[in-house]
Amino acid sequence: MRIDVLTLFPEMFEGPFKASIIGRAVEAGAVEIHVHNFRECARDKHHTVDDAPFGGGPGMVLKPEPIFDAVEKVRSGGGQRGPLIYLTPKGRQFTQSMARDLSSLDGFILLCGRYEGVDQRVIDHLVDLELSIGDYVLSGGEPAALVVADAVVRLLPGALGDEASTLEESFSDGLLEYPHYTRPAVYRDFEVPPVLVSGNHEAIRQWRKEQSINITNSRRPDLVRRTHTLEARNENG
Ligand code: 9D3
Secondary structure, three states, X not given: OEEEXXXXXXXXXXXXXXXXXXXXXHHOOOOEEEEEEHHHHOOOOOOOOEEOOXXXXXXXXXXXXXXXXXXXXXXXXXXXXXXXXEEEEEXXXXXXXXXXXXXXXXEEEEEEOOOOOEOHHHHHHOOOEEEEOOOOOOOOOHHXXXXXXXXXXXXXXXXXOXXXXXXXXXXXXXXXXXXXXXXXXXXXXXXXXXXXXXXXXXXXXXXXXXXXXXXXXXXXXXXXXHHHHHHXXXXXX
């Protein structure tokens, strides 16, 4: 996979793309990430990327020319044929299912906005998909691009060392996770639930399922399907 990022703040990607899962996936050759400063595509001597909005009002708008040029350069250069994704508070909210869809692509381009956003003609004639990462205000699209890249890259074969990803879907079943414990069995008088050290694997499986359903019911009732609700009732008597 190849991910191109268009941003005015390329330095915001240096640490995150070197460290952690993404860094490992890059090292393993599962993904190539190219970060471009589209200020370099501005033609005037001051490399202007923004201007005042037509019609008046506060703030600045990102000009179309540097962004069109940057996208066209990326698409002709790296052979990138994937969609252009614009990170914006007005976008559809990013989900795990979108991460899965994106992980099957050859590549995509992430466009990060700043100020009041991009000229609408960029959206109308260049952008394929507008994504938000949730209902809170960021100062720009960069943290959202990092979130999308992380969620997608960890799904690529070879990114996690493989084992975890397959386990994830079959077991968690759309529920929040059960509590985890490790040694020591007693720490400052705080004991691990006895069932976990009982050696009874069926009892452990049941306990974990019940814990998952209960924590999901109390924190994220929107995630709990009817089948889970019935299971919880059965297992709780
Ligand atoms: C100060 C401008 N705001 C007017 C009320 C609108 C606004 C524009 C641009 C607010 C935030 C931003 C910058 N945010 C993003 O570019 C962004 C974002 C976000 O803020 N929240 C969740 N997902 C995303 S994706 C991109």
